Amino acid sequence: MSLDGILEEGVITTTVDGVLNWAKKSSIWPMGFGLACCAIEMMATGASRFDMARFGCEVFRPSPRQCDLMIVAGTVTMKMAVRVKRLYEQMPEPKYVISMGSCSNCGGPYWQHGYHVLKGVDRIIPVDVYVPGCPPRPEALLEGIFKLQEKINQQTIAKKLVV
Amino acid sequence: MTPEEIFDKLKEKFGEGKILRLTLPSQNGFDVCDPFIDVEPLAMTELADFLKHDKDLAFDQCCCISGVDLKDDLQVVYHLFSMSKLHKICIKATAKRDNPIVGTTAHTWGVANWLERETWDMFGIKFKDHPDHRRILLEEDWEGFPLRKDYKFPRFWRGMEVTPEEEEGTYGTQD
Numbered sequence: 001m002s003l004d005g006i007l008e009e010g011v012i013t014t015t016v017d018g019v020l021n022w023a024k025k026s027s028i029w030p031m032g033f034g035l036a037c038c039a040i041e042m043m044a045t046g047a048s049r050f051d052m053a054r055f056g057c058e059v060f061r062p063s064p065r066q067c068d069l070m071i072v073a074g075t076v077t078m079k080m081a082v083r084v085k086r087l088y089e090q091m092p093e094p095k096y097v098i099s100m101g102s103c104s105n106c107g108g109p110y111w112q113h114g115y116h117v118l119k120g121v122d123r124i125i126p127v128d129v130y131v132p133g134c135p136p137r138p139e140a141l142l143e144g145i146f147k148l149q150e151k152i153n154q155q156t157i158a159k160k161l162v163v
Numbered sequence: 164m165t166p167e168e169i170f171d172k173l174k175e176k177f178g179e180g181k182i183l184r185l186t187l188p189s190q191n192g193f194d195v196c197d198p199f200i201d202v203e204p205l206a207m208t209e210l211a212d213f214l215k216h217d218k219d220l221a222f223d224q225c226c227c228i229s230g231v232d233l234k235d236d237l238q239v240v241y242h243l244f245s246m247s248k249l250h251k252i253c254i255k256a257t258a259k260r261d262n263p264i265v266g267t268t269a270h271t272w273g274v275a276n277w278l279e280r281e282t283w284d285m286f287g288i289k290f291k292d293h294p295d296h297r298r299i300l301l302e303e304d305w306e307g308f309p310l311r312k313d314y315k316f317p318r319f320w321r322g323m324e325v326t327p328e329e330e331e332g333t334y335g336t337q338d
């Protein structure tokens with residue numbers, strides 16, 4: 001850095017964006033709610049074997065007001081879709097959504113004959129990362145979180161980049 | 164008690180008008196099917212009370228209540244079991260499709276309350292004198308009864324797309 005040697009030892013320089021993004025991406029707190037079988041894999045991801053805590057997102061919050069990330073883990077039924085939308089609206093900015101599993105990506109096995117299932121959660125809320133699978137393995141969900149971290153890293157306070 | 168004994172006992176108490184017939188597995192060509200008794204739908208309430216409280220029958224457990232769409236009729240099927248006597252029976256109440264009403268059994272078996280609500284939710288079969296006659300799984304403003312054969316999927320519900328446009332017409336009726 002150009003200021004090296006001018007400032008005292010122990011002082012580092014960075015950009016505002018860099019510091020904000022670093023803080024955001026290193027402590028993504030997900031919301032603790034699961035909708036169907038995919039939620040079991042999400043729980044496994046949070047538990048000791050896969051240990052989401054390694055990446056700063058182990059703090060599953062019981063209230064949308066304290067969350068940064070909504071992992072839509074499972075089948076979004078029409079009845080639940082109304083609640084999912086409300087929960088999303090209750091989350092404070094900045095907020096991110098991971099759609100986990102075929103069901104929440106596109107209706108999955110309920111594409112046909114599923115009168116009760118929303119055909120993709122992106123029809124009601126904006127989705128940042130899609131994780132395919134039925135259910136996705138915990139590694140896949142972790143990969144989804146890394147992708148989200150990459151995405152957060154590209155944000156600037158000037159304007160939210162659409163990647 | 165054997166199914167025949169149960170049938171005779173019910174017939175003696177309620178008469179032929181309410182207890183219609185007994186079908187044994189050997190008689191209808193399905194040897195895996197349980198023996199079942201066809202009854203008059205509106206008699207279900209008093210019948211359930213008798214089935215549970217009579218000391219020889221003692222059907223203290225209602226295992227399952229299901230709905231069946233028979234095209235012209237709608238049917239409610241009760242699977243009953245007696246914990247003390249260790250016998251079981253299946254009761255079928257068939258109601259007309261245009262106005263399906265069956266007597267409730269919710270006052271006899273507590274579990275029947277929710278099971279009957281589910282049958283109403285999915286098949287639109289009404290239960291006379293049910294204490295809490297609401298849908299149980301779908302929202303109150305849902306239209307139609309999804310497990311009926313002639314159910315047409317709605318295109319939208321509360322502004323959300325239920326049937327994607329490109330799939331319209333390919334959903335629903337399964338016959």
Ligand code: SF4
Nearest residue numbers: 037038101102103135
């Ligand atoms: S995608 Fe598969 S595993 Fe996930 S909720 Fe749907 S059916 Fe269950």
